[in-house]
Amino acid sequence: MTFIRTLMTLILAMLLSAPSLALDRGTKEEARAMLDSAMAHVKKVGVEQAYKDFTTDKSAWTKKDLYVFAMNLTVTMIVLDANEKMVGRDLINLKDSSGKAFVADLIATAKKGAGWVDYEWADPLTKKVEGKSSYVQMVPTGTSFIGVGIYR
Numbered sequence: 001m002t003f004i005r006t007l008m009t010l011i012l013a014m015l016l017s018a019p020s021l022a023l024d025r026g027t028k029e030e031a032r033a034m035l036d037s038a039m040a041h042v043k044k045v046g047v048e049q050a051y052k053d054f055t056t057d058k059s060a061w062t063k064k065d066l067y068v069f070a071m072n073l074t075v076t077m078i079v080l081d082a083n084e085k086m087v088g089r090d091l092i093n094l095k096d097s098s099g100k101a102f103v104a105d106l107i108a109t110a111k112k113g114a115g116w117v118d119y120e121w122a123d124p125l126t127k128k129v130e131g132k133s134s135y136v137q138m139v140p141t142g143t144s145f146i147g148v149g150i151y152r
Helices: 002-023 028-045 047-056 102-111
Strands: 066-072 077-080 114-122 129-138 144-151
Touching: 028 047, 028 066, 028 129, 028 144, 047 066, 066 102, 102 114, 102 129, 102 144
Parallel strands: none
Antiparallel strands: 066 077, 066 144, 114 129, 129 144
């Protein structure tokens, strides 16, 4: 009987937590708002200081599953809170799980000014590969871009 009660409690806990997990996902609107805030911060304190802040002030630049990332135009990751091991790496040949070389799309979109890019990426929380869309925008210096992505 104790086993059944424990099992039922576990099942109930999982069912009750499922809706809250869904609420932890950022929306396209929230991603755009975070990017707008990040871009305002870049303009206020400069690119170098802003990139330091994006890396060190996680409470300000990470909300739900949203985070700010930055790459320079030579395809080196500058800021990536979700996977710090990728910072400083040349990502020109990076492909998503479907074989799409999406980094080139990120750069091309940023060079146009701003826009959304779709690709597949592992969710750092669930470790599952999911559809992701990132909104990217060129910084005023024109040497790098910042982005914020959502899982679709």
